[in-house]
Amino acid sequence: MRFKIKFASITAFAALVSAPLAHWQCSTLSKAGSAVGNFLLPAVTEDVKMGQQVSQELESKPAEYPILPEAGNEEAYAYIRGLTSKILNSGVVEHRKDFPWVVKIIKNDKTLNAFCTPGGFIYVYTGLVKYLDSEDQLAGVMAHEIAHADKRHSMRQMMKSYGVQVLVAIGSQAASKDPNAPNQAAMTIGQLATNLVGLKFSRDHETEADNSSVAYLCPTEYNAAGAAGFFEKIGNGGSPPEFMSTHPSPTNRVQNIHSQANIKKCTGTAKNLDKYQRIKALLSKN
Numbered sequence: 001m002r003f004k005i006k007f008a009s010i011t012a013f014a015a016l017v018s019a020p021l022a023h024w025q026c027s028t029l030s031k032a033g034s035a036v037g038n039f040l041l042p043a044v045t046e047d048v049k050m051g052q053q054v055s056q057e058l059e060s061k062p063a064e065y066p067i068l069p070e071a072g073n074e075e076a077y078a079y080i081r082g083l084t085s086k087i088l089n090s091g092v093v094e095h096r097k098d099f100p101w102v103v104k105i106i107k108n109d110k111t112l113n114a115f116c117t118p119g120g121f122i123y124v125y126t127g128l129v130k131y132l133d134s135e136d137q138l139a140g141v142m143a144h145e146i147a148h149a150d151k152r153h154s155m156r157q158m159m160k161s162y163g164v165q166v167l168v169a170i171g172s173q174a175a176s177k178d179p180n181a182p183n184q185a186a187m188t189i190g191q192l193a194t195n196l197v198g199l200k201f202s203r204d205h206e207t208e209a210d211n212s213s214v215a216y217l218c219p220t221e222y223n224a225a226g227a228a229g230f231f232e233k234i235g236n237g238g239s240p241p242e243f244m245s246t247h248p249s250p251t252n253r254v255q256n257i258h259s260q261a262n263i264k265k266c267t268g269t270a271k272n273l274d275k276y277q278r279i280k281a282l283l284s285k286n
Contacts (some may be wrong), residue, residue, distance in 0.1 A: 044098045044119075047155055051119025055102070058123070068105040068126065068286065076105065079279050080124060080142075083135065086145050090219045092212075095120070095150050105129075107286060116145040118154045126283050133229065135272035140213050140226025140257075147212035153205045210253055214260040217268065224266035228257040 058065045070077050081103045088096050099120030106113075106125045113125040122145060124138075132138050148154065201209070211229060217224040231250035 016069065039153060041155055041159060043093055044152075047095075047149070047152060048099060048104060048119035051099070051117040051121045051149075055121040056148070059104075065123075066107045068107040073105070074286070076279055076282050077103070080105065080129075080138075081084050081274070083139055084122065084142060084146075086220050086222075087146055087216050090216050091189070092215050092219065093146065093150050094165070101146075114141055114145050114148040118145075118149060118152070122146070122149075126286070128282055130280050131233070131274075133233070133273075134226075135215075135276040136223040136226035136268075136270060137229035138276070139217060139220075139222045139228070140228070141230055143180065143213035143216040144209045144227050146216065147209040148201065150207070151208055151212065153201055153209070157205070167213075192259065197237045207256065210257055211260050214257055214264060218261070218264050218266040220268055221270040222268045223261075223266065223271060224268055225257045225261040228254040232255075 059067055062142045066075070076094065084101065084103050088101055100124065101120040102123045103124070106123050108125045109130060110123050111125045111127045112131050114123065114128050116122045122142065124142065128141065129138060132141070213222045217226060231254045235250040235254065
């Protein structure tokens with residue numbers, strides 16, 4: 001559902017695509033890679049490298065991405081990380097052990113957003129937590145975002161849009177001894193990070209993430225159709241994120257999510273309303 005993720009325009013990569021393919025190490029395009037059209041996705045270790053760079057860039061801009069400090073907010077962090085662990089330990093997340101799955105909270109009450117970088121760096125806005133009504137809804141949204149990383153949608157979209165040379169160039173320049181190369185790579189990562197909250201995934205990727213959200217929650221105690229709660233609220237008069245203007249309607253997504261839960265015969269019902277309201281109240285004190 002990506003609440004907004006958009007990679008920089010192709011012109012932002014123009015200075016990078018000239019890097020030779022010879023710099024792409026054989027260990028990168030390994031049997032751990034997977035096919036994307038006529039290309040091979042890099043090994044999952046490249047997702048982590050990309051995610052680390054993007055995460056560092058985001059957190060270097062506190063005015064734009066004010067990370068909620070952990071000191072004084074230990075309970076809120078423990079709560080969201082615990083919820084994340086339940087999703088990751090469901091036994092369905094393919095790259096559970098490949099990505100670090102770092103969780104950070106962004107203090108911005110006006111943004112109904114959550115996103116996950118390549119490699120599993122998860123960011124949740126306070127605005128989203130306060131907007132939702134129950135723990136299963138937040139779990140559903142987070143499972144959806146985890147799916148975007150787990151299914152490598154960002155990397156696939158980059159490969160499709162810009163080709164293997166972009167990823168080659170970023171990796172090569174970051175490791176280059178040329179004093180100008182790291183700066184070029186940093187500029188590119190900076191643009192990626194700056195636009196991370198705007199990427200519009202394809203309909204197929206959004207549907208796959210919706211379906212995966214159900215699959216991830218189905219083995220847990222949660223209502224596996226939790227993500228449907230977000231779309232139900234949007235459909236009842238909320239302000240939809242801009243990305244939804246080009247994606248299936250909230251009603252269609254609600255129907256699909258519930259259908260997936262029925263097909264999988266999910267039995268979880270937990271919503272943990274009291275606990276969720278406590279976390280909302282704690283975040284409201286900041």
